[in-house]
């Protein structure tokens with residue numbers, strides 16, 4: 001079964017809106033795991049617009065499932081991840097001012113940089129994943145870098161699926177087939193939702209983990225967090 005890792009960035013967004021501790025991020029992370037969530041994902045950005053670096057530290061003792069920290073591997077982010085030592089680090093080529101993640105790595109152009117970073121995290125017992133577009137050359141480049149996993153950037157799939165075009169899955173299927181042949185673990189994320197997750201999961205061979213945040217937290221406003229987590233788990237069977 002594909003594991004569900006819930007990205008709690010947007011809980012932190014709501015919390016930060018009033019400067020206090022409501023909603024309590026640590027309680028939400030605890031409850032998500034109690035409801036059956038198999039991982040917690042955070043994406044601390046340099047401006048700490050939602051997840052703060054201290055949240056990453058505080059969550060370490062709370063997350064007993066899989067702990068995934070995503071971000072652009074620059075100075076303070078690297079130090080934070082090496083300090084916290086999560087289950088997994090997902091490397092994302094985000095610009096500092098990006099409203100959200102909007103591209104995968106060029107694993108050919110940045111091969112030497114990413115190889116060095118991946119080896120540093122692996123030496124510290126942290127599983128690595130590289131955020132990539134569903135482009136075969138990028139998958140091959142990720143293998144050469146030596147990462148254990150890739151994360152397929154699923155915005156394009158979600159957009160096409162929302163327009164009724166199921167063919168948008170095709171590059172992801174081809175990428176997954178190649179990743180399986182190369183022995184790369186496959187994660188996926190960005191704009192996945194209750195609407196599109198079952199079709200995606202049913203069509204991607206070897207999918208290990210999906211990380212879902214924006215849609216899931218938004219859906220929980222109407223359906224309740226425990227109910228939504230279980231709806232995703234049912235669709236991921």
Ligand SMILES: CC(=O)[C@@H](O)[C@H](O)COP(=O)(O)O
Pocket residue numbers: 007009010042043070092099100101131189190213214
């Ligand atoms: C890499 C990825 O797709 C997610 O981490 C996404 O970037 C969520 O970030 P925001 O919650 O800041 O949109």
Ligand SMILES: NCC(=O)COP(=O)(O)O
Pocket residue numbers: 007041070151188189190191192211212213214215216
């Ligand atoms: N890696 C994707 C993630 O963590 C959540 O992305 P989204 O569901 O908030 O778009």
